[in-house]
Amino acid sequence: MGVHETIDHENRERAKFREMKQGTAEDWAIIGGEYRAFAKGLPDRVLDHLKLLDGDFGGFPVDRLEHSLQTATRAHRDGRDEQYVLMALLHDIGDTLGSYNHPEVAASIIKPFVSEQVHWICQNHGAFQGYYYFHFLGMDQNARDKFMGHPHYEACREFCEKYDQSAFDPDYDSEPLEFFEPMVRRVMEKPLASMYAKAIAEE
Ligand SMILES: [Fe+2]
Numbered sequence: 001m002g003v004h005e006t007i008d009h010e011n012r013e014r015a016k017f018r019e020m021k022q023g024t025a026e027d028w029a030i031i032g033g034e035y036r037a038f039a040k041g042l043p044d045r046v047l048d049h050l051k052l053l054d055g056d057f058g059g060f061p062v063d064r065l066e067h068s069l070q071t072a073t074r075a076h077r078d079g080r081d082e083q084y085v086l087m088a089l090l091h092d093i094g095d096t097l098g099s100y101n102h103p104e105v106a107a108s109i110i111k112p113f114v115s116e117q118v119h120w121i122c123q124n125h126g127a128f129q130g131y132y133y134f135h136f137l138g139m140d141q142n143a144r145d146k147f148m149g150h151p152h153y154e155a156c157r158e159f160c161e162k163y164d165q166s167a168f169d170p171d172y173d174s175e176p177l178e179f180f181e182p183m184v185r186r187v188m189e190k191p192l193a194s195m196y197a198k199a200i201a202e203e
Pocket residue numbers: 091092102103125126129
């Protein structure tokens with residue numbers, strides 16, 4: 001069960017200010033405490049949101065959840081580390097709210113928890129994935145070429161070639177979402193970097 005489901009919001013203590021500039025140390029002790037609990041629920045919220053892709057085919061041979069599980073399963077079975085597999089699992093999670101820029105949504109969600117390279121792959125996979133279909137839609141198949149010479153070009157090309165463009169097989173035995181849950185919780189347990197790092201530090 002998600003942390004957000006266990007919090008009794010009605011009866012929790014609340015800050016007293018009407019405008020932030022009236023805020024006091026007591027107010028912010030309350031909010032800081034709530035934030036720490038809320039932040040811990042992030043893996044649950046992400047997993048819940050990923051489930052929105054269930055049954056969403058968009059004309060593809062598999063739905064977006066199966067595509068996500070298959071991308072992650074292929075990366076995992078190929079020996080990728082947990083940060084990478086998390087990225088593979090979540091790379092299309094932005095489809096629902098970022099229908100015109102989905103790679104950036106996923107990249108923002110994983111950014112505090114992964115290496116710069118894994119973040120870059122996620123953020124730019126759209127252009128690299130386009131190599132396999134942009135020309136069918138009147139777009140430039142080689143849109144990825146604008147990144148030529150970038151230190152992460154090859155890693156992103158490889159992600160799309162090995163795990164993303166290949167993850168539309170209805171007959172592939174993908175692991176279920178439950179298989180990845182402990183991994184999601186481990187990788188998202190603590191940010192490697194965040195502008196709010198001090199606020200979530202345990203006293
Ligand atoms: Fe994508």
